[in-house]
Amino acid sequence: MAASLSISPSEPLLVLLYRSFPSAFPSSTTISDTPNARSALTLPPGPTIHGTNTISTYLCQDIFPGATYSDIEHAEIGQWLTLSARLASPSGDANKVADLLETLNAHLSTRSTLLGAKPSVADIALYSRLAPTVAKWTPEQRTGESGYHHTVRFIDFVQNSPVFGLKLTEDEKVLVDVDNVIFVKKPVDPKEEKDRRKRERAAATAEAEGEKVVEGEKSKKGKAKEKVPETKEAVKDAAASAKPTAPKKEKKEKAPRPPKAPAKEAVLTPSLIDLRVGHIIQAVNHPNADSLYVSTIACGDPPGKEGTSEHEGETVRTVCSGLNGLVPLSEMQNRKVVVVCNLKPVTMRGVKSSAMVLAASPRPVEGEADDGHKGPVELVTPPPDAKAGERVFFEGWEGEPEGQLNPKKKIWETLQPGFTTTGDMEVGFDGAGVPQLGGEGSAAGAEGVKGVGRLVTKNGGVCVVKSLTGAAVR
Template sequence: MSYESSVSRLPSPLKDLVVTSQADVGKTDSDKAEVAQWIEKVAGGEVALPDLETQLVPRTYIVSNYLTAADVALYGALHPVFTQLQPIHLYPAVTRYFDHIQTRPSVLTAANALSPAFSSVSFDFASAPPIERKADAPKKKEKAAAVAEQVEPTVVAESKDDKSPENKPKEKKEKKKDAAAADNGGKKKEKAPVGGKVAADDAGEPMPSMIDMRIGHIIDVKKHPEADSLYIEQIDLGEDTGPRTVVSGLVNYIPIEEMRDRYLCNLKPANMRGVKSFAMVLAATSKDGKDGGVELIQPPPGCKPGDRVYFEGPDYENAQPLAQMNPKKKIFETIQPGFTTLDTKEAAWINPVTKSVHRIRTKDGICVAPNFIGASLS
C-alpha cells in the first residue's frame, strides 16, 4: 500500500498531524515502504505497546536513522495513552521515544497548530520508580546485528573477562570472594577516583560510563572466509596478551585498504559466523541511513592503543566501567539511541531525559566522524 493510501486511512486529527508536520516519507524505496507499513499499522490499530517496547530499545526512530511520517503517526497514536496513563516504568523505551518525538521542531509546530488535541506531555522522570531488570530465560546466543553497522577507526568498548578462550577460569567452584574477583576480570575492585563515581556493577539505570571503550590499532585485516560482508581484524589494544580478533560487517561500506593501519574503538564480544570476535569497532551511519554511507569514528591525534575513551561530564568521565557487560542487561542497546555526531562532527551521547550533551573523547581530544553530521553511532 502506498504512503498516500495509508495516510488517508488515519482518523482525524491524527491524519492532520501527519500531513501538517511535513515529515519525511522515506529517503530510499525500502524506507518509503516501511514508513507506509507503519502508518498502515497505526491506522488499523495494530500497534501493541509490549512489541513496540522491544523494537524501540535500540532505536531512536522507528524507521532508519531520521524522523519520518511513521514516527509522527506513532506519536499521535500514543498521545492519548501517555496523556492518561504515563506508563514510564512499564515501557521506558516507548516513553523515551515518545518524549523525543514530541520535541522535534516539525512535530511540535504541527501539534501546536492542532492544540489541544496534541498538547505537550510532561514526564516526572525524577520520581519514576526504578526499572526492575529480570534475567531472561537461557537461550541461544544471538548474532550481534550491530556489528554489521560498524565502521573504521573509532572508539572501542571492550570486555575484559573474555579476551581469549585460554583465559576462562578452570576451577568449578571458588570461595565467594574469589568468585567476586573473577566477576571483575580477576582483579580486585578499584577505588573510585577522587571526585568521581564508580560503575562497579550493572545495578540501576544503564549509564554510558558503564561501557569500557579503548583505542585500538588495526594491524591486520582480511575478509571472512565464510561471509562476504565481514572483515576479520587483528586489533592492538595495548594488552600483554597481544592483539584481539575482531569481526566487523564493513566489507560493503569500507574498502579493505582503508581498514588497514587504522586507529579505532571497540565494543562487546560476539560470535560471527564461526569466528569469535573479542570486541566491536564503533562506527557512524549517515543520518540518511546506510545508503548514505558508514565510516569509522576517528580518535584524536596522538592516541595510543589502550588509551581510555570516555564521556565528558562529572557523572561519567571519572567513573569506573564494567569489567564485562551482561548481554541480558542490554546496557549498550539502551544507551545507543543517544549516540550521535554534532554539527561539529564530534561524537557524543545526548541524555534522552535532560538533553545534556556529553562528547566522546580521550585525554588527547574529541573523537569525530570524518564527514557525518547527525549520524547514528553503533
Template sequence: MASSTLDESVINFLKSHAPNDAFAETDPIKASQALFPTATYTDAEKTEISQWVITSSHLASASEDAAKSAERLSTLNTHLSSRTTLLGGKPSVADVALYQKIAPMVSKWSAEEKTGEQGYHHIVRHVDFVQNSPIFGLKLDNKVPVELDKVVFKIKPIDAKAEKERKKKEKEAAAANAAATGAATPTTLSNDQPPEGGKKSKKEKVKDAAQAAGEAIASTATGKASGPPDGAPTKKKEKKEKQPKAPKAAPVEKPLSPALIDLRVGHILKATTHPNADSLYVSTIACGDPPGTDNTSEYEGQVVRTVCSGLNGLIPLAEMQNRKIVAVCNLKPVTMRGIKSCAMVLAASPRIAEGDDPHKGPVELVDPPQDAPAGARVFFEGWEGEPEAVLNPKKKVWEMIQPGFLTTEGLEAGFDVGAVPQLAEGGKSGVAKLKTEGGVCLVKSLKGGTIR
C-alpha cells in the first residue's frame, strides 16, 4: 500500500473548515475514517486515497512546468468524467486534499479554461460538489464561483460502459500489435544467415524482418503458411453430416398484469442532492438483493442500489433519510446526468388536468408497513404472481400498467383495473390494494391521486 501523510496545509484546512476532528490525524486513511465515520474502505481504496493525496500535492506544486501540469490536470479531468468522487461514489479525505490544493487555481481560471470545449469541466464539477455537498459539510467563507448559466461548451455525459469498452478495445489492439511486432523478427520469420565472416547491419536486419513478416502474412493469406508443397496430392477431408438442430422452444409470454412489475420494500440508507441536476436526489437504497446482483454495490455492509429521483424541491431532503419506501426494481437502469439509476421510488401526486405542469406538487412517498423488511414483496391484492427479471422497454409494460396506480379516499395505494383498457377487456374490475404480507401501503394525505 502506498504510504503518505497529510501535509500541514491540508491539516490546517481540515482544522478550520471540516465539521469534526479529522485534522488530528496525519494518516489519510485514519483521517478519512474520522471525517466519514460511516464509510468503509477496501485495501484497494485505501491505496488509492494515499495515491491521490500525493497527486494533489503535485498538482499545486509551483515547481511543476506548464506541460507537466497540463498533463496532470487532463488526466484528473478524465478520471472524474465518470466519477462523483475520486474513489467513484465514496467520499474520502483525498477529495478534501484535492479541493484545498486546486480550488485557488480553479478560481483564477477563465471561463474557457473552466467550461470551454477543451476546458476542465469535470474538475470544476468536483470542486463545486466538494464545497457545497452536505456529505463533506465544509464551512467555507469563500467558495470557487461556478456559474451554471455561463457554461461555454456543453459536453455530453460520458457513458461509463462505453468508455470501459473503448479502453478494452485499445488494449486488445495494442496487444495484437505487440504480438505481430514480436513475431516479425529475423530469427523467427527468416532462415537467411548473415554473410560468412561478418554480421548483418541493423538496417539489414530490419529490412529482412519486414520482408520475412510480409512473406509470412502473404503465405498465411493464400493458405501456404504450412503443409505440403505446391502440386502435391492432397487428401480431402470427409465432411461430417450435419445433424439438424432441435428448434428452440419459444419463451412463454406472460399475460399482461401488474404482477409483472417487481415492487419491493426499499430502505433509503442515505440521500443526497445530485451533483449535476438541481431537480434530482441520489439515494442509496437497500432492496433485499443478494450479493453480486447486477447494478448493485455495497454500503455499510448492505447490498444497495443507487436511485435517482426527481423529488428535489418536492420532498425535503430530510424526509428522504433512513426511511422505508416502495421501489420498482425491474425497470431497465438509466443514466441520469452521469449517474446510473437502478430502480424507481413510488410517489403520489394529485391528478394533473390537461395543460397543467406535470411536475408540480404536492408529492408524497408511498409508505409500506413500517415493520416490513427491505426486499419484502409488494403486490396488488388479487394480482399475485412472479415479476419479470427486467421489463422489456419495447413492450411498454410499465407505461400500460402505471395509469392504474392510484390513492383511494381511505389514503390506501391501489390499482384500478378500469384505467388499463387491455385488462378491463378481460372482465376484471374494481380497485386492488397495494400491500405486503404485513399490511396495506398508504400515503399521508393525498386522496384520489396518481402514483408514479
C-alpha cells in the first residue's frame, strides 16, 4: 500500500479512485462531503509525485491486488493513460481526437478491457475522461454504421462491472439504451479473416508466377523459331538421322478395388442434437426485422471456432430469435437459456445466426395449422448452477451429438415434435410423438426408453419453463 503517497494535482480521476478504493491511499487522505465531491480531494503532506500517469501506475497493484502486470503491461498502461489525457484535452485537434477514437474503438472490438481481459487503472482513467463525452454523443455516434459501438460498450462495462467496483451514483453513470441500436455490425470472424488474407496472398503470388510463365513461354517460342529447318531437304535429313523410338511397355491392368461398404447411418435419437446451456450476454432488436431479436450468447465454444466471435473476452455466437413481441426484451438480458448448437447457420435479414434458443408455447388445436410460437411463450431455463457450454440431454437418450446436422436429413424437424413439457413444467422428450422412432418411445439402440425423458444436466438438474404444461418446445 502507498503509505506515504501524496498526490498532486487533484482531479476528478483521482477523486474517483479514492472514493472507490480508499484503502489504496494513505489513511489520512480525505474527500470532502460536497455535491461536487469528485473535484475536492485533500491529501496529507508528504513526498509529492507529479503526473497522473505515474500516480495511476503506482496505484494499479493496490487497486487490483489479484492481478499481476508485466513490464510490458505497465508500459501499455502508461500509453493508454497518455492517450486518455489527450482525449480529454480541451485544446486537442478535432481530427486527431477522431483518429484516437477510431484507434480506441478498433482496439476494443476484440477486448473487454484495454489489456484484453485484465482490469487496470488505465480503464478507469479512460472511463473518467471519456464518459462525459460519450454522454453527449448522438445515437448515430454511438451505434450508427460509423459509430463507436465498442467504446460505448466499454464505457457501460466499466461503470457497471463488479470487476471494477466503481462507486458511482446512477446520475453519474452514462445512460446506455441497449434497445436503441441503429446498425448491428457483423462480428469479425478470426478464421474467416485469416482465410481471406491467405486467399489474397495466394492470388497475388499466382498472378506474379503467371507473369513469369508467360514471359518464359514467349522466350521458348522465340528460340523454337530459330531452330525450324528452312528447307524440305533439311527436314528429310533431320528425319533420316532420327533414332527409332523404343516401343512403349504395356501398362499392367490394375486389379479392381473392392466396393466400399456403405456408410453406417446414425441411429435416430435426440442425442444427435447438440443441446447446451447458453448465457445471453445481451440482446437487441434486429435492425431489419420487427419480429426478431439479435442475441450475443456464450455457448462454451473454444476461441476461433467457425461461426463465433469475441465479446468482452468471451467466445460467443450471434443468434437471431423470432421472439420479439412474444418475450419481453428485458427477459433476454444476462440470463441462462438452452440453445441448439449444431444446426446449419442461416442468415436472417442480413444477420448470420449460428444457433437457436429453445422456448415453449401451447400446442396448436387439432386441425389448426402450426405456424410456430403464437403465445404465451416461455424460455427454457436450465438449472441455476449450470454453466455456459454445459451439455444437457434427455434421460434415457444419452449419446454424442452430430458435429453439424445435415439439413437434407431433417433430423431436427423429425425429432422436434417429441420435445414437450410435463405436468411439473419440466422439459422432456416423448418418443411417442415421433413416428419414425417406432412409437411408444423406443428406438433401435435405445430399447426400453419409454415415457418422457427429462432434459437434464450431468449433475441431474432439470430444465424447466415457468408455467406451460404439455407445450411444444422449439
